[in-house]
Amino acid sequence: MLGLFLYFYFMNIETLHKVFLDCNAISTDTRKVAENNMFFALSGDNFNGNTFAKEALKKGAKIAVIDDKDYYLSEKTILVKNSLKTLQALANYHRHYLGVKIIALTGSNGKTTTKELINTVLSQKYNTTATIGNLNNHIGVPLTLLSMTKQTEIGIVEMGANHQKEIEFLCQIAQPDYGYITNFGKAHLEGFGGVEGVIKGKSELYDYLINHDKHIFINADDNIQKDKLNNYIKKYGFSQNDSNYQKIEFLVANPFVAFKIKDTTITSNLIGEYNFTNLCAASTIGLYFNVEMEAIKKAIESYIPTNNRSQIIKKGSNTIILDAYNANPSSMEVALKNFTKQTQSNKIAILGDMFELGNSASEEHQYITDFANSLNIDSIFLIGENFYKSKSNNLKTKQYQSFEEFKANFKPIKSSTLLIKGSRGMALERVLELL
Structure with missing residues (x-):
């Protein structure tokens, strides 16, 4: 189950998870650490996270996970071989411990807006937990998974990447049941090595889902997506033209996007025709999970964009x-x-x-x-x-x-x-x- 996350401390992950369950949250930043947190000392290119363990405990952290024996303090300090890999392994273990359904999404543009829309729609019927902001990398994805609780019915995990194999790695951590790619565009060209590299890198989500016989949500009007998934059966999506998928009609974007689905007109608070497919994805995924049409309309029409996005x-x-x-x-x-x-x-x-x-x-x-x-x-x-x-x-x-x-x-x-x-x-x- 843990795959590559068996790592060095296979015998101790279950024990560590029990300690985690007695804490109220994970913290990796002493500026934000709170009472009863589990603090992970993560190091970067220019800093040693272990040096902050003492401060984290002083501020109320229940446990500090470190990977340098020189900073071992007391029984409140847990020494591991690598703090980051242990965090990732713990997240993977917790994901399976909960047995929660995971929807993963990536893409060049619109990831965070689409994630927020999906969360808004699905939360009309389910207890959901979604990526906060854009915490979508090798640290953010584990933190998202570890923020889920026994009450979480559906987890929505945003995945970002600027190099090949990053989405593949994040999929190994989150092991999603469903996935959606917003689009393929000219983003992170330096890391991906051009547009073809972007398509290959983002499609690692498709590769994981197909290899594990999981479900894929698709924008069937995107020729790249349609061609890649032409022979895959477990797909469900939307289109303005293809009757094999959920029909959605674009109405107007002046300035706010309005569209029609299942004879229901929905007027969003999002500007720009480019947000149409983001709204389509959220609505379609809502229908897949049996959210009532009126609830979908209510959710989308109440969503107000924030954080400098449209x-x-x-x-x-x-x-x-x-x-x-x-x-x-x-x-x-x-x-x-x-x-x-x-x-x-x-x-x-x-x-x-x-x-x-x-x-x-x-x-x-x-x-x-x-x-x-x-x-x-x-x-x-x-x-x-x-x-x-x-x-x-x-x-x-x-x-x-x-x-x-x-x-x-x-x-x-x-x-x-x-x-x-x-x-x-x-x-x-x-x-x-x-x-």
């Missing part, structure tokens, strides 16, 4: 589309397309650099620069080292090497509609302070 914010006379949580060439392009469909006048796009593009960075930033210039947008501000290097002869476009330079040249904006989008490291939500 938020509409009013600031004085300005309307802001804040989509500054992250960006890659695929999501940037669809965001700009959607922006041009807005009916408001005086459209202003404030765009920040897209990260992790490797050797494709120059080409991709030039493409977005040219694409933005070709659209019906009144003013364009490009911020960051890569956008600054792109060539533009358009008088409506201004380029800044840094946010500080943009800030120094910023002039008041009134009665406008603004799109703010860039990679997380650009932190373009700072623009709100200038408005």
